[in-house]
Amino acid sequence: MELTADLAIGVFDSGVGGLTVLDELLARLPAEDFLYFGDTAWFPYGEKGDDQLRARAEEISRWLLGQGVKLIVIACNTATAAAAEHLQRVLEVPVIGVMTPEAHAAVLTTRNRRVGLLATEATVRSGSYARMVRAHDAGVELVSVPCPLLAPAIQSGDPFDERIMEMVREYTAPLREAGVDTVILGCTHYPMVERLLRRSLPGVTLITSGEELAREVHDSLRRRDLLRATGTEGDYRFACSGDPAAFRELGSRFLQMPLGVVEQVLGGAPERAVG
Template identity: 40%
Template sequence: MKKQGIGFIDSGVGGLTVVKEAMRQLPNESIYYLGDTARCPYGPRPEEQVRQFTWEMTHFLLEKDIKMLVIACNTATAAALEDIKKKLAIPVVGVILPGSRAAIKATKNNQIGVIATAGTVKSEMYPKMIHEKDATAKVASLACPKFVPLVESNSYHSPVAKKVVAETLQNLQTSGIDTLILGCTHYPLLRPIIQNVMGNQVTLIDSGAETISEVSTLLDYFDLAEKSDCSEPAERRFYTTGSTQLFKEIASEWLKIEEMSVEQAKLGF
């Protein structure tokens, strides 16, 4: 019997940071990933359009008979998670709640920063989730619109990236936060630069990595987890709406997969 996989959707390559953690924590699970790189970034787009694009990606992966969907994109989670959860028969997980929980647990002075896309910041979902758990927490949010293009163009190691990150985070350096949520799944690829700018006294929270702990719990709860003695090997399938070559370059480096197959996906455009 063919394994059912877990579906991951993102506006581009950022969700691969979530997949990397899934491969580490859940090595027996098959993974189907779709990155909408042709229409990335989602951050500046109207909420209704982001919701439409997220549904298009969801329908694409539902055709692969997935058993769970992970919206590995903060902007899409803010815009579409609740709607999709209501309408699908399979478990659906977003990245905002797990990141919020982890930040509350990590902070010592109750001052939390959030860096994210303009869309995620505008939604105010992180402050809302954090304040639902701890009304006394202080949350400072900052939109970083230049970060996603750095990652999508494979320029996240460049001197330009260092300059852009330093300039963007300047005001946060004196904000008093001791915990910073990387509220976009692209941002962990910039993590070494962000940590250097903010200093080691600031704990960085990878919302995507935290999400996989929740995925693992739900797999067990719904009895969907693959057993290690299963004879069928786990599949890793990757789809993109944009350049398969550029996607492959970034994905193979980040995930350390030498022989990677990346297929073109056609969505509703």
């Protein structure tokens, strides 16, 4: 397949978290078309096995390719850890995941060589961020804080309720004590409470997956001469595997704009879909 600039950019996630990544992509690449798929019938990915996730990520990617995309973004930590290498091997389009871009950015940003990480338990346990930070600068220390309750609270609640404020204060305490000057928000849900995080981490630079991924995607398309001409406004479409109405409602909050029509595709429970 010949890749051309007029094709869209495909983005997928287990649900709505990746919309914080799409938000940054829309800001940085306003002329591009986007197709976002939220795998809400399979949410959450954290409970699935790696083999199952690899097969599902390939199924989603092949659907995106069938719709016409020139690049695929995995806007999800769990899916990147489980499936990025596999997708890069089997697909003909570039596949860009989270983690590498933020780790690189954090290393380039820190002045005191002390970087913090806020992420889910699974992401911290996998050690991926620590490995990537070390690969870019062996002298940078990574202080990782697992935040098991934060993503679920953001997804379910009002981002300004007292419970989330208390949670943020507690999870950031070890980072304040460690004196980090840069913190990676290692989960795509966390930019939703960026203001609270900023208040709890004064003087600290926050690194988000969305911003760094958008830089990486822009650079990747520019170097390959696959960027659309600027001046036009791109289109965006949404699809999910679960209930479209629920996705539309929750998604509007994450993207901070109305989603319009949401198509339902690749539905069905994990067992059937993988079969």
